[in-house]
Amino acid sequence: MTAALPASAHGIWDDAPAAGWEDAFLSGNGEYGIMVLGDPHAERVVVNHHRFVLPNGTHDARPPRLAHLLPRVRELALAGRRAEASRLLGGGRELRWTQSFHPGFALTIDAAGPGGAVEPGGAAGAGAAALPAGYRRSTDFRTGEVVVEWAGGERRGFVSRADGLVVLRLEAGDCVVGLTGDLPGRPADVRYETAAYQHGQDVFLRIRGHYPPVGGAYGFEGLALLTGDVRVLGDRVAVRGPALLTMMLDRPGTPPWRTAELEETLRVRSPAGYADLLARHAARHSPAYDRASLDLAVPAAERELPVGELLARQAADPQRPYPALVERLFHAGRYLLLSASGVLPPRLTGLWLGSWDAAWAGDFTTDANLNLQLAGANIGALPEVSEAYARLIGSQVDDWRRNAEAIYGARGLLAPSRTDGEHGHLFHMHDDWPFAAWLPGADWLLFPLYEHHLVTGEPLGELAGWLTEAAAFFADVLTVSAADGTVVVVPSYSAETGPLDDDGRPVHLAVNATMDIAAARHALATADAVTGTDRWAALRGRLPAYRVDERGALAEWAWPGYRSDEDHRHVSHLYPVWPLGEINPDDTPELAAAARRALVLRGDENLSAHGSLHRALVAARLRDGALAGENVAKILGNDMFFRSLMSSHNPGRETYNADAAHALPGVLIESLVHSRPGRVRLLPAPLPGLDRGVLRGATCRGRVTVEELAWDASSVRARLLSPVDQRLTVSSPYGDVAVELRAGRPVELVFGPRTDGT
Template sequence: MIAKYLLGIALCICSLTYGNKPSKQWITWSALPATCWEDAFVTGNGQQGTMVWGSTQKERITCVHEELFIRGWNKHLPTVAQTAALLPKIRQLIRDGRNNEADSLITSEAERQLQKMGATQRWPLIPHPAFDLCIKYLDNSQVLSHSYRRQLNMESGEVTIVNNGRKEEIFSDRIHNVNVIHLKADKKEKLQIRLNLEETPGRKGIHFEHNLDSTFQTINFSTQQGWMTCHADYRYDYGGYDGIAKVTHQGGNMTSNGHELYITNADEVLILIRIVPRDGKLIPSNISAIQKELLGLPTNYQQLLQPHKEVHGEMFRRMQLDLGQADGWENTPIEQMLFDIHQKGITPLFMEQIHAMGRYLLISSCGKYPPPLQGIWGGGWKPAWIGGFVWDSNINLAISAAAMSNLPECAESYCKYVEHLLPGWHLNATNYLGCRGFLVAHYNDPTNGYLTHFGQSFPWMCWAGGAGGNIRPFYEYAMLMGDDIMLKKRVLPLYREMANFYEDFLVMEKDSLYHILPSISPENAAYGTNTWLSRDATMDVAIARDVFGILLELGKKFNLPEKDLKEWKHYLTHLPAYRINEDGALAEWIDPSYLDVYNHRHLSHLYPVFPGSQIRKDKGEPQLRDAAKKALDKRFEFDTSSAHGLIHVALQAARLGDLNKIKTNLDRFSRRHYVYNSLVTSHDPEHQVYNLDAVLSLPRLFMEMLVYTEPGKIELLPAWPKEYADGKVNGIRLYGGHILNMKWEKGQLTEAGIQAGKNEFLNIVYQGKTKKIYLKEKEVYHIKF
């Protein structure tokens, strides 16, 4: 009986909150220095941050800012080619099976126009570090000691390094927008140090069409008593940046010599660093104004830390996964933890740490922009794939945990960024395809959104589904916050514009169905072809279904005119049906002339499973559910080397109830050396290519294993293997704005509490049984089993 399984729902005055007190549980540590920047613990306040690495005698603190980019041309140029007039011919060529000719026609014409405009490169920009703060210890007593320890406190955002009693403390202040570095002598020895700012090494040669040797018109470093500065002007783009370091000390003396500061016999040194981008070639240096602001800041480290710690810590504690590993955090260095997973596979300690790290990195790297491939960090000048903002899965995965893990600030970072890009996306749609609405640029300059990245075989201007897929996080964010105002004022208008796009772009053919022509399935080409250009890619059709389905949902919710609802339903019901191929798998292209290629890291055609929600283990037509499982089987058998590809498979497996794939891919991920000693992930095995996609999306995977949520329904423990650790979780956001806290043992739910975000009925599913309850806003419901 359901009554026996779910004993009842009782109001209680206290919610189930766990982990709200400061704890050593959230401090990861190492007994060894970070000898390369990839192993550096990172700090960040969303805008700027640091990477702390080097030897015990010479520390390098690489300073970064989210708005520093090498560009090939002035970012203010409206560089969008006009190819809409070619669209009828492109369509006919594709109908005739001459896809390569269609590809060449549109990409060569767009290339010709952009070259004429001065947009000479197809890889638009490269993020880069600002500079390094170098700290040289001049005494010989500070060799690596048995007491050496470097640590990252995720709850406060502090990196601390202790050696022989000497201490370094670093954080990126959210209140005053500075990087703070505090050096403190031990009881026996005074500080004898040399400080200087210098360019981060490695800016040399050609990288993705950019000549790094000619990045700057000028870059100058200077030093005067108590100050170090950097002033940089870009060569090809208007603007540059200033970096200012204010240095104060307690005890001892300070002298300047050339570009260096020497501090001798000091008890403490405090360094405040602010990086300020300049947009405009004629804008003068901001150094004097910034110096004046820095002079007004506290000179006491704790006075700076405490207000930052309160803000950062409150965000970090809102949602936590606790698998009972507090002792492991305190007693296990990061190298030992990673050795253990390489040998044994995933462990509870690693799950707890990597989940916390994913949220820490999200908090620390969401500012004006959401995280690109490397977040705001990077200690080199040649990031893979230009370290860019990539819209066909990477940004979606990177921000997938934001709203669900109770970080609306991070979700806002994404949404405001997209809203900022909309004028550029409008121009893309108008110029490239002759349509209203939006067309996403696969890689774009974050200041404008113009589509300039494409080439022969990858004509991104033909990716119709990009915009619809990348506004879905708006819908999910509003639903998880229970924010009907956002749904009506921000989400609904975006989806209306997407309906306009489809009204202009869809092509009705003789079968009386609307087809997507041209189309792309990122980043895959059908068997026997050498271009991504196609028709009716399953992802594109799935996104169109998603758009019209959400419009109908919102239309009913907000009592929109019947005429609009009828029109949206017409389009929804006249899109092509998904195809099941000869292997019984959901096909990647609906047109049977396009043959599936399974050995690929992208899972575009499984969009209806995740991030969409059209197909699930208990949702959608049975034959489509089976076909989706078969398609996932094929990708799983391929066993991608891409870390984010492994996590993506596991996310879709959680929706389809396939625990074996989750366990296997987490085991693959754990054993292949994807995780640096910084707890940041690489894209490929054996620490190849610094990349945050995996670490940022793992928290979403763990949450999907613990709870599935959709409008009016949740399922508890849908995909948590019983052999995985017992634990508790607090602060997961559910659709409707509700908050879930939960405990489990041996895979069985023992306790759950829901704090209601609004008045509504909610179906709670657990182990195949359902209980419907009515929630009242702000009240807390304690569910016992």
């Protein structure tokens, strides 16, 4: 548990308001999210909803019917005419994007003068007034509460996981509260209307957003109930003294507006008061957050530093991890991942956005980013995140079946490379981006759910059927054989790159992508495992072997003559290393060495967060802590964290993006504990500069919890617990030991230069 760490390790504070929405402090319940900018005189709280996506005509998009083209596509690809094959598959289509995630609106809290008028430095001059004495803003990761305080005033807020409310407590003297849709980049054809009104004894603020008539949803609504000494002031509410504000949002839908239902729900849920509402929320949030923690032996004075100073100290020595920041990023990442997961898993921006220009539509990019964000969910004891992910997958499996039938005339599941969360139909493709040829998606996306089963031991349920369908898809699609009977995977696509043509440009459609081979091998083996049969064994035995190129590197395509683009952010061909673990130093040492060679040769392109942390995860699986550390340093040392400790996609805080923030805890856990059923390896790839510490609460594949792992320069100590009797091998840098675990009885192990464990 986290009791061994002081409260300061489980939160952040700042001595200045957010300079922009990207630095806003964050809270969320997996459905609603708030971004608190923290200006005492002119507070702005941006309100988000996981389902707020701007209609663009793709709500009813369906996969194209392409199965009749596949014989010719295959013929062209095998003849080396890959660009022609890609054009035939793409059909000259325009690249259509998912519906873009967008912010909802902002709550405004402005200082009021006599009679309720807004003071200078309020709405019109936000941020202009000098900060009052004692200013401080903070986020408590253990409760999800964001606090802005100063001499004579305070505001507190959180988003309740228990009651489905945004909750704010205002103790800031007189103020005027309103709602606005005036956020950066708002399209001209998105309209807002606001109102303040009294209904009986209750005072409400309402905002409605109206979408353009493109199709799909017509708009959305937010409604706030204010209690205390409050009165309607035009389209805002004047507040004197302490007040409570509770808010609900209605997801986009069809008419009529549901204002009356929202009013009634707010009346029922709000009388408890702020403290009781916070306690109800914390009873759900805190136990999940508290299951795991990381203590890097940070001096107490450094744990008390404001977030800006933590970031500044890392920037002063960018090549070495600053333990105080790394420790805080571990906790912040778990907090943000949990807070962004509920009705859906985290988007590219988690659950938060302050402007209408989300990169890549702020969607769920499923060919890399989503799984990378989830890297620490199962092994970091956050089943709530896995459950949110299961909701997304379960809602779209029928769409994956339609994709497989329409595009390949096949049974089984074909997943898209991206989704806005509203459906899973594959339509994002054109001549140069052959996402219809991205075959491994179902296996890749089902893996976190299968890993959840391995970690928890929970029954597979309907997942067993989906895993079998993933195998059936490959059985129907793998129709081409070489002269020796080996299956040829065609068309094939290693997202988001391809072999270079004669002019050195990538042509994406190809043959025998390594990720496809790995996914087929895993899908067929897993289907046999969950059904207790060998139905798929013969086909699995005909899959092509992985190819090692003339440089000694694992090739991205198991096909002769291809040259890879080595300056690319994706490393899809290392799927058999992470997360599958098929290639590993124990069982396949030669292939593991080839995979490491491939990792070293790969360039960084634009130093994207997901690219660097994907590399770090692979390096950890290969037990190369130095290489994992080099890739983590690319994140820590390139100014990629905002003052909320949300991250950016590129160096210099370019493009608000949750990949690094959410994935980093998974990288740290993988560097300290690796597991598979029957084996737990301690310190497989410790990162340079993190020479001692304590990890608590990591959960292992095989139903083992590492209640505590402590390490320093001379020893490793661990306490393991299993809910069932089992025998396993525990490894450390000092050797291996066989351990008998009895259900519910922790076992203590000590490793060092003179002992193999006890």
